[in-house]
Amino acid sequence: MTDTTSETVRVGELGPTGAFERKAQDAGNHRVRNLLILAFVAFAALWPLVHENTFLLTMGTLVALSVIGATSLHLIIRTGHISFAHAGFMGVGAYVCVLLVMKLQLPFAVSLAGGAAAAAALALLIGPVVLRLTGKYFVLVTFLLGEIIRMVFVEWTSMTGGSNGIFGIPAPYPALAEPHAFYYFALAAALLCVGFCARILTSEVGRAMDSVRESERVAQCSGIPALQLKVTIFVIACALAGVHGALLAHFLHYVDPSSFGMVDSLNLVVMNVIGGMNHLIGPIIGSVFLTILPELLRGYVELQRVIFGIILIVVMAALPGGILELTARVRRLLASRRS
Amino acid sequence: MLSPIIIGQVIVNGLSLSAIYVLIALGFTLLFGIMRVVNFAHGAFAMLGGYALYYLYGKYALPYPLAVPLAALIVAVLSLVLETLVFRWFYQKMFQSMIGLLGLNMALMFSSVIVWDVYERSIPPAFSGVLRLGGLILAADRLMVIGIAIIALLAFWLFMTKTRYGVAMRATADDVEIAEAQGIDTRTIYRLAFLVAIFMTALAGGLYAQIYALSPFMGERPLIVAFVVVILGGMGSIPGAALGGVILGFTESILSTFYGAAVSSFVSFGVVIALLIFRPWGLLGKPE
Numbered sequence: 001m002t003d004t005t006s007e008t009v010r011v012g013e014l015g016p017t018g019a020f021e022r023k024a025q026d027a028g029n030h031r032v033r034n035l036l037i038l039a040f041v042a043f044a045a046l047w048p049l050v051h052e053n054t055f056l057l058t059m060g061t062l063v064a065l066s067v068i069g070a071t072s073l074h075l076i077i078r079t080g081h082i083s084f085a086h087a088g089f090m091g092v093g094a095y096v097c098v099l100l101v102m103k104l105q106l107p108f109a110v111s112l113a114g115g116a117a118a119a120a121a122l123a124l125l126i127g128p129v130v131l132r133l134t135g136k137y138f139v140l141v142t143f144l145l146g147e148i149i150r151m152v153f154v155e156w157t158s159m160t161g162g163s164n165g166i167f168g169i170p171a172p173y174p175a176l177a178e179p180h181a182f183y184y185f186a187l188a189a190a191l192l193c194v195g196f197c198a199r200i201l202t203s204e205v206g207r208a209m210d211s212v213r214e215s216e217r218v219a220q221c222s223g224i225p226a227l228q229l230k231v232t233i234f235v236i237a238c239a240l241a242g243v244h245g246a247l248l249a250h251f252l253h254y255v256d257p258s259s260f261g262m263v264d265s266l267n268l269v270v271m272n273v274i275g276g277m278n279h280l281i282g283p284i285i286g287s288v289f290l291t292i293l294p295e296l297l298r299g300y301v302e303l304q305r306v307i308f309g310i311i312l313i314v315v316m317a318a319l320p321g322g323i324l325e326l327t328a329r330v331r332r333l334l335a336s337r338r339s
Numbered sequence: 340m341l342s343p344i345i346i347g348q349v350i351v352n353g354l355s356l357s358a359i360y361v362l363i364a365l366g367f368t369l370l371f372g373i374m375r376v377v378n379f380a381h382g383a384f385a386m387l388g389g390y391a392l393y394y395l396y397g398k399y400a401l402p403y404p405l406a407v408p409l410a411a412l413i414v415a416v417l418s419l420v421l422e423t424l425v426f427r428w429f430y431q432k433m434f435q436s437m438i439g440l441l442g443l444n445m446a447l448m449f450s451s452v453i454v455w456d457v458y459e460r461s462i463p464p465a466f467s468g469v470l471r472l473g474g475l476i477l478a479a480d481r482l483m484v485i486g487i488a489i490i491a492l493l494a495f496w497l498f499m500t501k502t503r504y505g506v507a508m509r510a511t512a513d514d515v516e517i518a519e520a521q522g523i524d525t526r527t528i529y530r531l532a533f534l535v536a537i538f539m540t541a542l543a544g545g546l547y548a549q550i551y552a553l554s555p556f557m558g559e560r561p562l563i564v565a566f567v568v569v570i571l572g573g574m575g576s577i578p579g580a581a582l583g584g585v586i587l588g589f590t591e592s593i594l595s596t597f598y599g600a601a602v603s604s605f606v607s608f609g610v611v612i613a614l615l616i617f618r619p620w621g622l623l624g625k626p627e
Contacts, residue, residue: 082434129616136377136433136574137619140566144608147563155601266441273438305449312442316435317428 044187048180057179063291064186065248068193070271070283072240075197077277078206079230080213081131084265085142086241088149091260093119093242094249095153095160098169101250108172112246119242120235127231127238146265153257165256172250182251189247193240198280200236209233270308274315276324285323347475349596355481355550357588358488362543363561364568364580365495366536372575373512373532374430379440381540381565382558383447387414388541389548389557390455393462403465407487407545414541415534422533430529431515444558451555462549484546491542492581495535499577508532512575567611573624582623 047060073086097115100106106114130141153160160166171177176185200206211219212226220226249255267290275286297304319325363385370378391410395401401409425443429436466479499505510518511528519525540561548557568587572579587607594603620626 133615133619136437137615139377139437140570141612141615143566144563144612148605148608148612151601151604269438302449302452306446306453309442309444309446309449312445313425313428313439316439316442317425320435 041191045184048183054179057183059292059295061179061183061186061251063288064183064190065244065251066268066271066287066291067190067284068247069241069244069268070275070287071194071197071280072237072244073268074272074277074280074283075200075209075233075237075240077272078201078213079209079233080216081138081230081234082269083142083234083237084139084262084269085146085149086238086268087260087262087264088146089119089123089238089241090245090248090264091149091153091255091257092122092245093239094245094255094260095166096242097246098166098249098255099159102166102169108250112172112243115246116239116242119245120239123235123238124231127234128227131227131230131234142265143262146262150257150261153260160255160257163257165254165258167254169250169253169255171253186247186251189243193243194280194284200233201280205229270312272322274311274322276322278321279324282322282324289323344476345596347472347477349592351477351481351485352596353589353592355484355488355588356592357585358485358492359543359547359550360564360568360588361581361584362488362491362539362546363565364572364584365492365577366538366540366543367565368569368572368575368577368580369532369536369539371569372577373508374426374529375433376426376429376436377433377440378536378565379437379562380444380447382560382562383444383451384414384418384537384540384558385544385547385561386451386553386555386558387418387447388544389462389553390451391541392545392548393460393553396465397460397462407542410545411538411542415538418537419530419534422530426533444562448555448558455555457555459552459554461552462545464549480550484550487542487546491539495539498535504528504531567607570611570615570621573621576621576624579621579623583621 044060044064048057069086069090073083076083076086093115095115096118097111100111100114101108126145130138130145133141154163156162171182172185176182201209208219208224208229211222212224212229216226245255245260248259271286271290272283273286274289275284276282293308294301294304297307315322321328363381366384367378367381370376370381388411391414392406395410395413396403396406421443425439429439464480466483468479470477470479470482499509507518507523508528508531510521510523511525511532515525518528544558544561547561551557564587568583569580570583571586572581572583590607590610591603594606614621
């Protein structure tokens with residue numbers, strides 16, 4: 001699988017420029033990038049003000065929440081593992097948080113931390129064992145693991161309410177019962193999460209993750225404790241998935257096992273794949289795309305799934321780097337035209 | 340509790356489940372062993388096999404011994420279109436194949452929802468009676484499944500060991516480049532292997548749909564079964580798929596008779612995860 005992930009977009013490929021020029025170009029790229037980020041955040045912040053439609057507001061909230069899940073999975077993917085159990089960890093966070101709120105009457109903030117901690121604890125328990133596996137074996141184990149977690153939700157009726165789930169979950173705080181307030185709450189959570197992931201990826205830890213993904217053995221020879229690093233990232237990512245699940249449950253006011261099955265894990269993977277797996281922006285594009293497209297095709301649920309499937313096939317066959325690779329290719333084409 | 344009736348039931352159920360599981364897993368392991376493709380769309384092909392049998396046997400009332408192989412053959416031949424359009428891009432690309440074929444699975448599953456709607460249908464049983472053998476009471480349709488599977492497996496074994504194409508296929512699985520250097524047209528071999536794999540999957544899907552129920556979503560269980568069996572036996576190993584199928588079939592039959600279906604799923608998944616961790620190449624596979 002290293003053959004797909006190593007195709008990162010290299011800035012130096014833009015043309016035979018001297019070091020000085022390249023530096024200027026880098027700075028220019030960074031300025032463009034910062035402007036784009038600023039524009040995106042401003043757009044997201046102003047989103048509820050441009051219209052009065054509560055449906056669009058709900059969409060915005062769902063996108064913000066799924067950004068948390070998709071970027072947290074992105075962290076795991078950047079260490080070279082594709083987890084198909086991520087929705088399971090979402091579910092653990094959701095159920096633990098909801099049960100703490102509803103059965104023990106704990107305040108929301110404490111319960112949220114509890115949910116994240118539960119997901120993290122489960123990840124810490126199984127991470128050191130499963131992260132020794134590579135490629136296809138990891139995919140298969142996490143696939144089965146996700147099924148087991150979902151089956152626990154279905155079978156443990158006394159705690160989880162079985163397939164019916166738990167209804168009537170209150171809003172986290174009375175102030176957040178209002179949709180606008182929850183939107184800004186979710187947006188803040190998403191921005192915090194993205195900022196946190198970006199900080200990890202641009203730090204020395206991020207570079208260590210890249211080296212582990214490209215070649216674990218070489219990384220170990222350079223003194224990187226590969227397994228320890230992967231477990232740490234896995235635990236952090238699963239805790240964030242737990243936060244995603246808990247917030248989602250409190251936003252929708254119910255939880256049931258069907259939100260945490262294989263299809264949902266797959267959705268998170270697809271967000272990363274369609275957006276592009278080599279950059280943090282990939283999962284963000286992917287979650288916007290994958291949350292909004294289903295709603296546009298709402299009347300044709302089956303057709304929409306068929307189209308999804310075909311998009312996945314085409315992306316994997318022609319563009320393993322996702323939408324980001326498409327933009328990179330276009331940019332390279334333009335650059336070659338210009339010279 | 341352990342009356343002869345129950346023992347007979349456990350054995351016959353175990354054998355018929357094993358037979359279906361082996362067929363499903365053989366297709367999966369063949370695609371993986373030769374093309375290095377992880378076929379996440381495997382369940383969808385089993386589902387198509389179910390619908391083909393539904394039409395040929397249930398609707399057009401062809402004689403059963405003709406309908407069963409014909410249904411599988413139709414699905415396999417039509418699937419060659421998908422081989423050209425989809426699978427060809429993913430040969431020897433393990434990772435891309437997983438995600439891309441998950442997409443194919445989704446596309447096939449929901450296309451069949453559009454065509455056939457979501458409700459469950461049933462394929463009429465070929466035989467309804469029971470067979471009394473001493474103290475044992477054996478359901479005739481289950482025995483039929485076992486018989487069909489044994490014939491199919493025997494034919495597969497003869498094909499792989501006695502014919503030129505079978506030998507060429509095994510050579511291609513061992514080493515593509517050396518096989519090509521020997522004058523084997525690997526492109527044709529790939530298509531042939533695909534045809535055989537889908538044939539067995541569709542055959543198993545038809546039998547599975549007849550025992551349980553037919554719906555566009557029935558493929559989920561065969562897909563998980565294929566995973567579990569192939570991991571048990573070792574990915575790409577043909578004897579491994581046979582051994583894994585028998586182990587899983589009997590485990591499920593015994594556990595679900597005495598402890599219920601949920602326990603049986605938990606145990607088999609748990610065992611597989613444990614096996615993957617300590618011996619990821621499976622019981623009969625080779626370590627990489």
